[in-house]
Amino acid sequence: MSAIEPYASKFRSSTLSATGDRLARRTAHELAAIEHAAQVRTAVVASAGEIQQAKIDAVAQTGAYAMQQAALVAQVQQQLALAAPAAAGDLDFLKTMTVMGIGQIVADTCRAVNQ
Numbered sequence: 001m002s003a004i005e006p007y008a009s010k011f012r013s014s015t016l017s018a019t020g021d022r023l024a025r026r027t028a029h030e031l032a033a034i035e036h037a038a039q040v041r042t043a044v045v046a047s048a049g050e051i052q053q054a055k056i057d058a059v060a061q062t063g064a065y066a067m068q069q070a071a072l073v074a075q076v077q078q079q080l081a082l083a084a085p086a087a088a089g090d091l092d093f094l095k096t097m098t099v100m101g102i103g104q105i106v107a108d109t110c111r112a113v114n115q
Helices: 008-082 085-113
Strands: none
Touching: 008 085
8 A cells, every 4th residue: 555645645736736837848948049139139239230331431431532533633633733724723722622622522421321
């Protein structure tokens, strides 16, 4: 008769086992939720980095092109001033206005990219 256990002790043992199983399932579920949240946050950070790189590329390409065009305008202004010295003042004014316009476009691009 030593193999016979009282009913109450069997019930208590199965209740503890069921409670332990529920706790294990809940813990596994919460750990999975934490892992999922970490993956989502990692993806958000990576996406934000890619967006910032695209913004940098846009501003850098615009700025580089603007510098090339400003140099070209300055070169044309100098050549024309040598060909027509009397127009040198007007050419300088037009060069300055053109380069200022180019600068304004670069500033506008920066503003648009940062919005």
